[in-house]
Amino acid sequence: MDSRDLLTDLAQRPLQELDHFWDSLDASRLNEHPAGHPNSIAWLVWHTGREIDVQVADASGSDQVWTRGWSDRFDLGVGDDDLGLGHTEEQARAIIVDSKDLLRRYLAAVTDESVDYLGGLTPDDLSEVIDDNWDPPVTRGVRLISVYADALQHIGQAAYVAGTKG
Numbered sequence: 001m002d003s004r005d006l007l008t009d010l011a012q013r014p015l016q017e018l019d020h021f022w023d024s025l026d027a028s029r030l031n032e033h034p035a036g037h038p039n040s041i042a043w044l045v046w047h048t049g050r051e052i053d054v055q056v057a058d059a060s061g062s063d064q065v066w067t068r069g070w071s072d073r074f075d076l077g078v079g080d081d082d083l084g085l086g087h088t089e090e091q092a093r094a095i096i097v098d099s100k101d102l103l104r105r106y107l108a109a110v111t112d113e114s115v116d117y118l119g120g121l122t123p124d125d126l127s128e129v130i131d132d133n134w135d136p137p138v139t140r141g142v143r144l145i146s147v148y149a150d151a152l153q154h155i156g157q158a159a160y161v162a163g164t165k166g
Contacts, residue, residue: 004121007144011114014048014151015107017159025162027100034161038092042103043084044158046074046095048151049107050083052114055147059130059140060117065109073102118144 030042039047050066057064067080076095084092097103126141138146 003123003126003141004118007121007126007141007148008115008118010145010148011052011118012111013148014052014155015104015111017152017155018045018104018107021159021162022100022104025100027098029162030098030100030103031096032161033093034164038087038089039157040093040095041158041161042097043087043092043095044154044161045103045107046076046097047084048154048158049103049110051085051154052107052147052151053110054081054083055143056110056114056117059143062113062117065106065113070106070109074106 025041031040033040053064053066056062064080071080074097076097078095084095087095121140126139126144128140129137130140130143131138
């Protein structure tokens with residue numbers, strides 16, 4: 001198995017993990033804030049999709065999936081570059097999504113875009129330094145691993161919240 005195959009597998013994991021609990025989740029719980037936490041399941045899943053979308057679009061030089069009609073479908077009142085990073089409690093609580101299906105379809109579209117992008121990468125592409133603001137500088141491969149690792153953490157948080165009593 002080569003590194004591109006491994007990254008493709010990793011890119012598919014957030015959606016696969018979501019599917020382990022998604023069908024059993026009551027849609028009325030999407031926007032709850034257990035223990036007063038500002039991040040709801042809806043926010044966590046939306047943010048997961050957004051973080052992958054923004055960073056893969058940046059790495060590939062393509063448009064975000066979000067800006068291809070998804071922003072309008074969600075109508076969250078956030079800018080097209082907003083991915084939830086650094087949201088205040090008030091901003092996080094303002095992310096309200098009533099459709100489980102819409103959330104899952106967005107993450108699926110982002111996953112498909114990621115898999116398509118990864119399929120065209122070469123070993124040299126993965127070794128290319130794309131951010132020299134760090135020591136050591138960050139390669140495309142390392143950035144992509146970081147994106148999907150973070151996404152998996154957020155899906156895990158959503159799974160935990162989904163498994164608690166409302």
